[in-house]
Amino acid sequence: MATPSSYKQAREASKQAGARDPIPDFARPLVDRISASGVHVRWGFRQHEWFLVDHLIKKCGIPAMAATAVRAARRTDVDSARYFLPGWRELPPQPAPGTQRPQLRAVGGTxxxxxxxxxxxxxxxxxxxxxxxxxxxxxxxxxx
Missing domain, CATH: 1.20.5 (Single alpha-helices involved in coiled-coils or other helix-helix interfaces)
Known part of the structure; x- marks a missing residue:
């Protein structure tokens, strides 16, 4: 999870930039990937929600979270990234490091x-x- 000091840094950066809810460094790759897919939403999370996003990034991975967000945004108009939280919570954990994809067997016959x-x-x-x-x-x- 993100450390309280990273949030303190984010809060300081927010004050300096005049932004209300900055995007912490740990979330920037997720935000960039979703935005690059054409999904542009508000990221006005509160501090405790950023803790959850950090936990989910570590648990599920940015590729799965971004894919889930893009699919959800294609189904309905989404204004805020908060809309994605329930779907992200339901994602399975990333496979353990070193996990191999299962071998697929060829199906014979015509x-x-x-x-x-x-x-x-x-x-x-x-x-x-x-x-x-x-x-x-x-x-x-x-x-x-």
Whole structure:
């Protein structure tokens, strides 16, 4: 979690800049990633909410939090980053360091789509042959 001294620094920076609720350094990568995705919201968190955001960044990771925020913002108009907090709380923790992605096994056999396409092509060839025979009775049809 963020240390109280980092909040003290943020509060001092706020006073110097004249801003009401500055964005702490630990949250800047999250804010930048969400903003770069085209989601522009207010970040007027109170001090205790910034503690929660810091905890969630460490628990869930910036990529997951940003993706959740962007998906939520696509569904509805969002004015404040507070809207994202419930969704961020429900995110699972990041995998432990060194966790490998599971190996996916290949599924054997032919695709049913491939089979249907082949059947359709055979049927079309049969209809073309029948059509040619109907148009040219008595002439043997060459096969391709």
């Amino acid at each position: 695709s049913t789509t491939d089979e249907r396409v082949a059947q359709g092509q055979a049927l079309a060839a049969m209809f073309r042959e029948q059509e040619q025979q109907a148009l040219n009775p008595g002439h043997p049809q060459e096969t391709a």
